[in-house]
Amino acid sequence: MKKIINSPEQVVEEMLQGAVLAHPGYLRRVEGFQVLVRANTPVEGKVALVSGGGSGHEPSHGGYVGKGMLDGAVAGAVFTSPTPDQVYEAIKVVDGGQGVLLVIKNYTGDIMNFEMAAELAEADGIKVDRVVVNDDVAVENSTWTTGRRGIAGTVFIHKIAGAKAETGAELAEVKRVAEKVVTNVRSMGMAISPCTVPAAGKPSFTLDETEVEIGMGIHGEPGTHRESLRPADETVEHLLNKITADLPFGSGDEVAVMVNGLGATPLMELYIANRKVAEMLAEKNITVAKTYVGNFMTSLEMAGFSITLLKLDEELKQLLLAPADTPALVQV
Amino acid sequence: MKKIINSPEQVVEEMLQGAVLAHPGYLRRVEGFQVLVRANTPVEGKVALVSGGGSGHEPSHGGYVGKGMLDGAVAGAVFTSPTPDQVYEAIKVVDGGQGVLLVIKNYTGDIMNFEMAAELAEADGIKVDRVVVNDDVAVENSTWTTGRRGIAGTVFIHKIAGAKAETGAELAEVKRVAEKVVTNVRSMGMAISPCTVPAAGKPSFTLDETEVEIGMGIHGEPGTHRESLRPADETVEHLLNKITADLPFGSGDEVAVMVNGLGATPLMELYIANRKVAEMLAEKNITVAKTYVGNFMTSLEMAGFSITLLKLDEELKQLLLAPADTPALVQV
Numbered sequence: 001m002k003k004i005i006n007s008p009e010q011v012v013e014e015m016l017q018g019a020v021l022a023h024p025g026y027l028r029r030v031e032g033f034q035v036l037v038r039a040n041t042p043v044e045g046k047v048a049l050v051s052g053g054g055s056g057h058e059p060s061h062g063g064y065v066g067k068g069m070l071d072g073a074v075a076g077a078v079f080t081s082p083t084p085d086q087v088y089e090a091i092k093v094v095d096g097g098q099g100v101l102l103v104i105k106n107y108t109g110d111i112m113n114f115e116m117a118a119e120l121a122e123a124d125g126i127k128v129d130r131v132v133v134n135d136d137v138a139v140e141n142s143t144w145t146t147g148r149r150g151i152a153g154t155v156f157i158h159k160i161a162g163a164k165a166e167t168g169a170e171l172a173e174v175k176r177v178a179e180k181v182v183t184n185v186r187s188m189g190m191a192i193s194p195c196t197v198p199a200a201g202k203p204s205f206t207l208d209e210t211e212v213e214i215g216m217g218i219h220g221e222p223g224t225h226r227e228s229l230r231p232a233d234e235t236v237e238h239l240l241n242k243i244t245a246d247l248p249f250g251s252g253d254e255v256a257v258m259v260n261g262l263g264a265t266p267l268m269e270l271y272i273a274n275r276k277v278a279e280m281l282a283e284k285n286i287t288v289a290k291t292y293v294g295n296f297m298t299s300l301e302m303a304g305f306s307i308t309l310l311k312l313d314e315e316l317k318q319l320l321l322a323p324a325d326t327p328a329l330v331q332v
Numbered sequence: 333m334k335k336i337i338n339s340p341e342q343v344v345e346e347m348l349q350g351a352v353l354a355h356p357g358y359l360r361r362v363e364g365f366q367v368l369v370r371a372n373t374p375v376e377g378k379v380a381l382v383s384g385g386g387s388g389h390e391p392s393h394g395g396y397v398g399k400g401m402l403d404g405a406v407a408g409a410v411f412t413s414p415t416p417d418q419v420y421e422a423i424k425v426v427d428g429g430q431g432v433l434l435v436i437k438n439y440t441g442d443i444m445n446f447e448m449a450a451e452l453a454e455a456d457g458i459k460v461d462r463v464v465v466n467d468d469v470a471v472e473n474s475t476w477t478t479g480r481r482g483i484a485g486t487v488f489i490h491k492i493a494g495a496k497a498e499t500g501a502e503l504a505e506v507k508r509v510a511e512k513v514v515t516n517v518r519s520m521g522m523a524i525s526p527c528t529v530p531a532a533g534k535p536s537f538t539l540d541e542t543e544v545e546i547g548m549g550i551h552g553e554p555g556t557h558r559e560s561l562r563p564a565d566e567t568v569e570h571l572l573n574k575i576t577a578d579l580p581f582g583s584g585d586e587v588a589v590m591v592n593g594l595g596a597t598p599l600m601e602l603y604i605a606n607r608k609v610a611e612m613l614a615e616k617n618i619t620v621a622k623t624y625v626g627n628f629m630t631s632l633e634m635a636g637f638s639i640t641l642l643k644l645d646e647e648l649k650q651l652l653l654a655p656a657d658t659p660a661l662v663q664v
Contacts, residue, residue: 002524002541004601004637006563011600018603021610022591022623058599192334209334231338259354264596266632267390268343269336271350278353291354295627300598303633305336323664327625330662332655 001201008198012055012075019062023327026066034082035090036062037072042096047165047174048072050090051103051158053110054079056197057218060155060297063328069162070103070326078197078300079219081109087117091126099127099171101178103157105150106134127171131178133157135187135308137246138215138223149217152260152297153185153308156320159329163322180316186243189306190214190223190235191262195299214238218262218299232269236276239307244284249309251285256320258308259291263298265305270294273305289317296328333533340530344387344407351394355659358398366414367422368394369404374428379497379506380404382422383435383490385442386411388529389550392487392629395660401494402435402658410529410632411551413441419449423458431459431503433510435489437482438466459503463510465489467519467640469578470547470555481549484592484629485517485640488652491661495654512648518575521638522546522555522567523594527631546570550594550631564601568608571639576616581641583617588652590640591623595630597637602626605637621649628660 005011012034019036020027028039035052042048051061052074061073071094076082091100100121104114111132118128135153142149161178169177191213194203204220207213212235215223229235249255259274261267270293281288289312297306312320324331337343344366351368352359360371367384374380383393384406393405403426408414423432432453436446443464450460467485474481493510501509523545526535536552539545544567547555561567581587591606593599602625613620621644629638644652656663 002544002561002635004524004564004567004597005604006565011604014607015600015603018605018607018610018625022589022603022606022625056598056600058603063599192336212334229334232336233338235336257354263598264633264635265336266388266595266630267395267627268347268388268632271347271354271390272337272343273350274354275346275350278350293350293354295599298598300600301596301635303334303596325664330664332657332662332664 001196003198005198011198012077016075026327030089030093033086033089034075035072035086036065037093038065041071041094043071044096045098045168046096047098047169047171048094048096048100049103049162049165050074050094050100052082052087053105054081056300057297059328064155064158064326066326068166068322068324069158069329078199081107081113084113084116084120087114088120091117091121091128095126101161101171101174102128102130103154103178104130104132105154106132106147107144108146109144129171129175131157131175131182133182135185136217137186137242138188142217143221151187151189151218152258152306153187155258155296156185156256156310157181159324160316160319163319177319181310184311185308186246187306187308188215188239188242189304190239191216191302191304192229193303194220195263195302218297220299232272233276236273237280240277240280243307243309247311249286249311254287254289254312254317256310256312257288257291258296259293260297260306260308261295262302262304263295264301264303267294270305277307290320333528335530337530343530344409348407358659362421362425365418365421366407367404367418368397369425370397373403373426375403376428377430377500378428379430379501379503380426380428380432381435381494381497382406382426382432384414384419385437386413388632389629391660396487396490396658398658400498400654400656401490401661410531413439413445416445416448416452419446420452423449423453423460427458433493433503433506434460434462435486435510436462436464437486438464438479439476440478441476461503461507463489463507463514465514467517468549469518469574470520474549475553483519483521483550484590484638485519487628488517488588488642489513491656492648492651495651509651513642516643517640518578519638519640520547520571520574521636522571523548523634523636524561525635526552527595527634550629552631564604565608568605569612572609572612575639575641579643581618581643586619586621586644586649588642588644589620589623590628591625592629592638592640593627594634594636595627596633596635599626602637609639622652
């Protein structure tokens with residue numbers, strides 16, 4: 001295992017320290033916890049957003065802590081749900097009196113632990129609500145999931161619910177918008193090479209020299225099938241057809257697009273993929289309001305990418321295009 | 333060779349198309365050329381900045397085309413200098429009457445071709461000047477370089493000279509500031525795994541299971557030596573000591589830091605590296621005004637990272653922190 005680390009046991013702790021040292025104007029560490037919050041937390045009079053999950057998906061979720069997106073992010077061990085006490089602490093620290101919305105990716109461990117944390121916080125009199133993101137159209141149920149998995153579409157929930165919270169909207173309103181995003185967002189990915197969890201020391205799956213995995217999860221959970229690597233355009237066609245058929249997306253719709261790298265994929269390849277995405281959407285008479293290309297929800301050094309489409313209405317579009325200022329995503 | 337591409341011959345063309353389709357508000361393609369310019373080019377009354385070089389270093393340089401940074405970027409074939417006619421076209425398209433500054437990384441081919449383009453443009457009556465970036469302290473002379481190589485520090489020239497040009501400063505003033513950055517910026521990198529140029533089909537160098545290359549260039553040119561992978565902190569110490577000794581950087585200095593991923597390095601590892609960078613700088617009583625952590629100057633899917641330090645004075649600091657709005661770097 002070749003990694004730029006000091007020891008497998010210290011990767012999350014040292015990453016969090018390095019992130020706060022890099023972005024002191026944005027981030028503050030909650031002492032004794034694997035929790036990053038806004039430097040100016042709590043923001044009084046604003047609903048707070050907390051997300052998180054296993055580490056290894058950077059910049060998710062700590063990179064999205066900042067104005068217009070999250071108030072706090074909880075980092076579990078690599079690919080492992082954070083424990084309830086960690087999430088509970090995050091809720092307490094970010095609550096500015098207007099309540100806290102939890103944005104949870106749909107994994108059994110995350111659901112259970114965030115839920116338990118919510119109960120603890122509610123017992124303290126903090127208003128807490130939650131949304132569960134399940135944007136991955138590849139498979140129903142999987143290694144750690146009942147129902148569909150939450151993947152890169154989660155970033156759109158952070159962005160849009162975060163923008164809504166910035167307007168001073170109440171918890172129920174922020175939740176309504178977040179759920180509207182969940183209802184309208186779909187993703188699917190593929191991998192050409194796996195990643196290695198530091199504590200495991202070896203790849204979570206293996207692929208032969210020409211083989212790729214279609215529809216795998218962001219922890220390397222099995223996808224729909226394996227096949228030989230095809231030209232980028234054919235792969236995009238396969239993924240995007242699954243996505244557009246699912247909601248469905250069709251003529252006259254307006255969407256946001258995310259072409260997300262899984263960690264080791266050159267930006268060159270992501271742009272090549274986006275070329276085909278844009279071409280296919282134009283053919284279907286689907287308008288693109290905004291495109292994001294880059295590493296937004298990664299799987300350590302996995303190589304591959306995912307495509308996310310979010311169907312927009314006027315409300316979602318306005319919130320998507322609203323300003324944000326975080327370490328990983330800045331919009332003006 | 334596993335890559336998300338359609339054909340090795342089409343990677344640059346399709347990448348440029350995909351980038352313009354992703355960022356139509358920022359970028360416009362100069363038809364018939366591998367040149368990206370601002371959507372609103374030319375900006376009248378402003379000195380224009382043009383950079384470029386071989387492709388494969390994305391988001392360099394097309395990702396930095398936008399307000400506060402570049403006006404145009406010229407993309408050669410992968411790891412190959414763009415030809416003079418391409419650079420010449422970029423100069424003509426972006427010139428708003430105040431002249432054009434070329435930002436050239438110090439590679440023999442780039443110098444020659446940008447120089448030739450400058451002469452053609454000057455013959456047309458366009459004012460053209462240039463700066464050459466040579467921030468890599470690893471080695472003097474290398475595969476394609478006389479003198480030191482230009483690497484990730486180039487992004488600081490784009491940022492700072494770009495901000496200066498935005499103020500309406502004259503060409504000589506923009507050049508003065510750009511050269512001040514060149515004088516004060518130093519970088520060095522290391523790789524744990526190589527990359528494959530699509531047209532070559534195999535890695536440009538090989539490393540065994542525990543071996544890393546210290547001080548290699550962004551095209552895989554040889555560095556200072558190979559060694560066994562050490563803990564991240566020791567590697568950072570080695571690189572940063574070479575950098576701080578070179579200018580030198582010392583007690584009381586204020587700097588900007590860039591911890592740059594080469595393409596396949598998880599953000600987690602870059603933050604772990606930054607933790608040690610920040611700790612060492614604090615020990616040396618060097619103040620950090622701003623830290624950038626991410627993929628800024630890549631080498632396709634090479635794994636590894638580089639560290640860049642820029643010594644700041646009040647002028648450079650103000651320009652560094654000025655707003656920018658480009659596909660790859662947004663600051664508010």
